[in-house]
Amino acid sequence: MLTLNFLRENKDFVIKRLRVKNFDATGILDTILSLDASRRELQTRSDSLQAEMNRVSKEIGALLKNGNRQEAETAKEKTYSLKEEIKSISVRLEAIEDELRNEIIKLPNLPHESVAEGRGADDNVKYREGGKIFELPDNALPHLDLIKKYDIIDFDLGVKLTGAGFPVYKGKGAKLERALINFFLDEGIKAGYTEVLPPIVVNEDSGFGTGQLPDKEGQMYHVTLDNFYLIPTAEVPVTNIYRDVILSGENLPIKNIAYTPCFRREAGSWGAHVRGLNRLHQFDKVEIVQIAHPDHSYESLEEMVNHVEGLVLKLGLPYRIMRLCGGDMSFTSALTYDFEVWSAAQKKWLEVSSVSNFESFQANRLKCRFKDKGDKQTRLVHTLNGSALALPRIVAALLENNQTDSGIIIPEVLVPYTGFDKIS
RNA sequence: GGAGAAAUGGCAGAGUGGUCGAAUGCGGCGGUCUUGAAAACCGUUGUCCUGCUAUCGCGGGACCGGGGGUUCGAAUCCCUCUUUCUCCGCCA
Known part of the structure; x- marks a missing residue:
């Protein structure tokens, strides 16, 4: 399995090398790169929502410690929608990661530069x-x-x-x-x-x-x-x-x-x-x-x-x-x-x-x-x-x-x- | 096969709902001291994803056997799977 990082940075090279194995990687690579872009976007969003969630949770902890039950309850209300959003993003993220992996494992290894072209x-x-x-x-x-x-x-x-x-x-x-x-x-x-x-x-x-x-x-x-x-x-x-x-x-x-x-x-x-x-x-x-x-x-x-x-x-x-x-x-x-x-x-x-x-x-x-x-x-x-x-x-x-x-x-x-x- | 106990960082081992990526010890790495080494002392020490950064790096997120759940919040509670240990049974 080639690494995503490598594919991201060497698309044309990969296509060229895989031709030696008589493999056309163009379509798969396009799919991979676009999936990767959505994956990273979702990842970033999910991370910042999680950060917010962690922040509020800590706040609730502190409020409860000080006996501010009322304020703590108000803060809890805030978390419900956050929680839902995080859940929905993580479901999509998981699906995209599965898809991405399924695409990546379709790509054969790149032949070494010394490998001759040939059919069989x-x-x-x-x-x-x-x-x-x-x-x-x-x-x-x-x-x-x-x-x-x-x-x-x-x-x-x-x-x-x-x-x-x-x-x-x-x-x-x-x-x-x-x-x-x-x-x-x-x-x-x-x-x-x-x-x-x-x-x-x-x-x-x-x-x-x-x-x-x-x-x-x-x-x-x-x-x-x-x-x-x-x-x-x-x-x-x-x-x-x-x-x-x-x-x-x-x-x-x-x-x-x-x-x-x-x-x-x-x-x-x-x-x-x-x-x-x-x-x-x-x-x-x-x-x-x-x-x-x-x-x-x-x-x-x-x-x-x-x-x-x-x-x-x-x-x-x-x-x-x-x-x-x-x-x-x-x-x-x-x-x-x-x-x-x-x-x-x-x-x-x-x-x-x-x-x-x-x-x-x-x-x-x-x-x-x-x-x-x-x-x-x-x-x-x-x-x-x-x-x-x-x-x-x-x-x-x-x-x-x-x-x-x-x-x-x-x-x-x-x-x-x-x-x-x-x-x- | 039956009954019970457990799984935490390289290792050992604490931690039973918040300030815990996680005490402490050992090991590793860097340093002080030394002619050199050891000892002692000081510092440091995981992986993955992601954002910013030319780079050093800085910020965010995830990870305490795997998966799922409860909760605002889980190493900690619940379910499940796997593995290990103890006892019993069977056996090359």
């Missing part, structure tokens, strides 16, 4: 790449077949227990999953992240704080009886740790890492291209989150990109890093890097991480602020997060890329975690 994924810009794309022999199998061949993940059993998209990991498949989680966590901790293990269901306030609510409730599983939501990513609980807090500048950046299962309803998009591990309703992910000083958040972003790159490199997967164009970026993001790994049997790039700087967009919703030493004013922090990493597609790529006639070779860095070096 085809316009993303390659930022870096590594590893070699290689050809597999003709008899190479896609991961779904490998999974069946070695009996390490059972989709049908998941259907029995829950439904499509809830796989059951078995034997070495389960161990591999757990190994990856621990490997990712340990690498993050080594890089200075503090681990948290948060709840995986959250309340409405948390959903709002990170921007899933009110718009995207369809993407989340909703526990209606308690009005909780299953998290689509650890970003939600972890970032919301810092909701409604004022941090001190010297403690920034705060770096957290968390493993959680993630749940996505992902209505639509079924079919052959999402078979196997490519898209699931429940999957495992290790997430890194930073709460950064606005003057240094892009250094944090760079650091996070480097961290994720290190993970992919250690796993030996061919990868490329894309800078998303305006049209492909999320509503909340100012700058996003997507990581894609090469899945050799499917012959396609799989997105395994998305690392973003949200600048103060989330922070404004979260009311997460900080104060630099000596400063009187609070400022909004910048929030960033990235997957490090999302597991299923990593597993898919590892299985496909590392298949041999005698089995699937486990990357060396994982062997201490799996306890085996081959799935056969």
